[in-house]
Amino acid sequence: MAEPILAVAGLRKRFGGLAVTDDVSFSVAEGGIHAVIGPNGAGKTTLIHQLSGTLRPDAGSIRFAGREVTGMGLPRRARLGLARSFQITSVLPGFSVLENAALAVQARSGSSFRFMRPAAGERALNEQAMAALDQVGLGARAGMMAGVLSHGEKRQLELAIALAMRPRLLLLDEPLAGAGPEETERLIGILLGLKRAYTILLVEHDMQAVFALADRISVLVYGRIIATDAPAAIRADPAVRAAYLGEDEVA
Amino acid sequence: MRAALVVLAALAAAPFIGFGEGYVLTLLARAMILAMAAVSLWLLVGGAGMVSLGHAAMLGIGAYAVVVLDDARITDALVVVPVAMGAAALFALVTGAVAIRTSGVHFIMITLAFGQMAFFTTASLAAYGGDDGYTLYGRTTIGGQRWLENRLVFHFLCLGLLALALAGGQMLLASRFGRVLRAARENPLRVQAVGFSPYPYRLIAYGIAGAIAGLAGVLMANAAEFVAPSYLAWQRSGDLLFMVILGGLGSLQGAVLGALAFVLLEEWLGHLTEHWRLIFGPLLVLSVLFLRGGLVGVLRRG
Numbered sequence: 001m002a003e004p005i006l007a008v009a010g011l012r013k014r015f016g017g018l019a020v021t022d023d024v025s026f027s028v029a030e031g032g033i034h035a036v037i038g039p040n041g042a043g044k045t046t047l048i049h050q051l052s053g054t055l056r057p058d059a060g061s062i063r064f065a066g067r068e069v070t071g072m073g074l075p076r077r078a079r080l081g082l083a084r085s086f087q088i089t090s091v092l093p094g095f096s097v098l099e100n101a102a103l104a105v106q107a108r109s110g111s112s113f114r115f116m117r118p119a120a121g122e123r124a125l126n127e128q129a130m131a132a133l134d135q136v137g138l139g140a141r142a143g144m145m146a147g148v149l150s151h152g153e154k155r156q157l158e159l160a161i162a163l164a165m166r167p168r169l170l171l172l173d174e175p176l177a178g179a180g181p182e183e184t185e186r187l188i189g190i191l192l193g194l195k196r197a198y199t200i201l202l203v204e205h206d207m208q209a210v211f212a213l214a215d216r217i218s219v220l221v222y223g224r225i226i227a228t229d230a231p232a233a234i235r236a237d238p239a240v241r242a243a244y245l246g247e248d249e250v251a
Numbered sequence: 252m253r254a255a256l257v258v259l260a261a262l263a264a265a266p267f268i269g270f271g272e273g274y275v276l277t278l279l280a281r282a283m284i285l286a287m288a289a290v291s292l293w294l295l296v297g298g299a300g301m302v303s304l305g306h307a308a309m310l311g312i313g314a315y316a317v318v319v320l321d322d323a324r325i326t327d328a329l330v331v332v333p334v335a336m337g338a339a340a341l342f343a344l345v346t347g348a349v350a351i352r353t354s355g356v357h358f359i360m361i362t363l364a365f366g367q368m369a370f371f372t373t374a375s376l377a378a379y380g381g382d383d384g385y386t387l388y389g390r391t392t393i394g395g396q397r398w399l400e401n402r403l404v405f406h407f408l409c410l411g412l413l414a415l416a417l418a419g420g421q422m423l424l425a426s427r428f429g430r431v432l433r434a435a436r437e438n439p440l441r442v443q444a445v446g447f448s449p450y451p452y453r454l455i456a457y458g459i460a461g462a463i464a465g466l467a468g469v470l471m472a473n474a475a476e477f478v479a480p481s482y483l484a485w486q487r488s489g490d491l492l493f494m495v496i497l498g499g500l501g502s503l504q505g506a507v508l509g510a511l512a513f514v515l516l517e518e519w520l521g522h523l524t525e526h527w528r529l530i531f532g533p534l535l536v537l538s539v540l541f542l543r544g545g546l547v548g549v550l551r552r553g
Contacts, residue, residue, distance in 0.1 A: 052444075054440075073443070073448070074440075074443045074444060075443045075446050075447055075448040076446075078443070078444055078445055078446035079446040083444075083445075084444055086440070086444070090438060090440055090441045090444070091438070091441065092434050092437045092438050092441055093437065093438075094433075094437050095433075095434065095437070099430070103430060103431070103434050103442070103445060104445040104446075106427055106430065106431075107445045107446035107447055108446065111427075112427045112428060112430075112431050112447065112452075113427075113428055113451075113455070114426055114427040114428060115422070115423055115426045115427075115428050115429075116422060116426055117426060117427070118422075118425040118426065119425065119426055119427040119429070119430045120425065120430075122427075161441075161445065164445075165445055165446065
């Protein structure tokens with residue numbers, strides 16, 4: 001079996017007396033969507049911060065694409081091909097939609113310590129940025145300011161920015177958060193399309209979406225992974241059902 | 252950019268349409284020099300989102316480089332200009348290396364502290380007049396020629412360098428480097444998430460702004476043929492910051508409009524009444540309250 005794209009071993013993070021990440025180990029194989037689910041307060045956000053490099057774990061290791069990345073910060077992991085999206089939409093509101101994506105292309109296309117030539121006129125950057133926008137169906141909005149997009153479109157843009165990085169792994173932090181029913185449907189359609197070409201680690205609260213999308217699911221409860229399996233097996237797992245007791249999404 | 256071009260054209264025409272008297276040209280030169288300093292500060296505030304309250308130190312270090320060289324009888328621009336710009340840039344890089352690790356109010360305070368350090372250092376330079384300042388033996392020469400003694404030449408030198416700073420700043424902001432800088436101002440997390448670490452970009456911008464301010468300092472020293480520690484006082488930094496905000500953070504030309512408006516208003520009120528500060532202060536407050544987006548914002552809406 002090929003080496004997994006992401007391998008997490010013995011990850012721990014405590015805030016005071018609370019173990020928010022408690023000996024978490026799992027790996028993500030290349031291809032498809034691996035989802036991490038868990039009830040509120042399970043430590044999903046803390047986990048994703050450690051995976052993307054915005055939070056340093058107390059113990060354990062994270063290997064990404066065959067390299068030890070535990071001590072690396074967010075920018076270095078991004079340059080290795082780990083693209084993350086944010087639970088709270090994070091785009092550049094004062095930049096055009098195209099420039100948002102072009103910045104991500106620029107980050108992997110040679111030095112950015114260039115002071116003379118206008119970046120907005122670089123065709124190579126713009127063409128690749130445009131391709132990423134088209135992938136998420138945002139091509140028609142390229143010239144608009146990102147700040148005036150609808151919430152759902154901003155989520156799409158965030159996906160396009162991640163794609164423009166040519167990522168080896170997409171780390172999506174609740175990409176459906178705050179989206180209305182129609183927007184959710186559109187985003188699920190986009191994710192289904194992306195799943196064929198990319199490896200995605202999806203942290204999501206929306207159970208229906210997760211079961212519609214994921215190939216594998218890890219369940220995080222009180223900082224621990226209590227199960228990792230195919231969706232059907234997860235649905236039938238009594239421990240998982242117990243953890244979600246009272247939350248009607250799975251029942 | 253249109254408003255700035257109109258202003259620059261007006262400044263070019265000024266000496267030939269009745270504003271050629273000595274004191275008017277002195278006033279305009281002062282306005283253009285401060286505008287150049289404001290352009291360099293705008294790159295930090297408007298471009299990189301770094302609000303510095305110590306920018307007068309860069310200006311002052313450029314001016315004191317002229318003093319130190321003048322005292323050693325070195326007056327040629329070929330030496331003076333690179334030394335002044337280099338000294339100001341070096342000061343910016345060294346202090347910036349520390350300051351840029353902070354942000355927000357902390358950045359304001361730490362730049363203020365470095366600025367005051369430079370101020371007290373110059374005030375203690377007994378060899379160069381200390382508190383009283385230093386009167387230059389003469390203006391900077393160019394290739395041994397004393398061209399800068401000519402008022403018109405000096406006027407157009409200030410204008411040319413201001414235009415150059417504006418064009419250079421514009422080019423910088425539009426470049427790959429500037430795009431990273433602007434993006435990091437809007438959303439540093441987003442910039443990191445695509446793979447950039449903002450720190451080196453901000454530090455280099457800080458150094459470049461220091462160099463431009465250093466050049467303005469050379470002109471400042473030449474304009475008055477006198478340099479004093481007050482050039483580095485934090486009030487001067489506050490004035491510069493105010494010019495930038497008055498002009499507006501929406502576009503680089505705001506720095507030029509803001510500086511000119513500030514200097515001319517100050518002068519005009521000074522002629523009206525000796526209590527001009529009583530009017531100037533409230534006017535500044537009102538302009539912040541009501542000119543959202545600064546002068547640039549007003550022009551855009553109008």
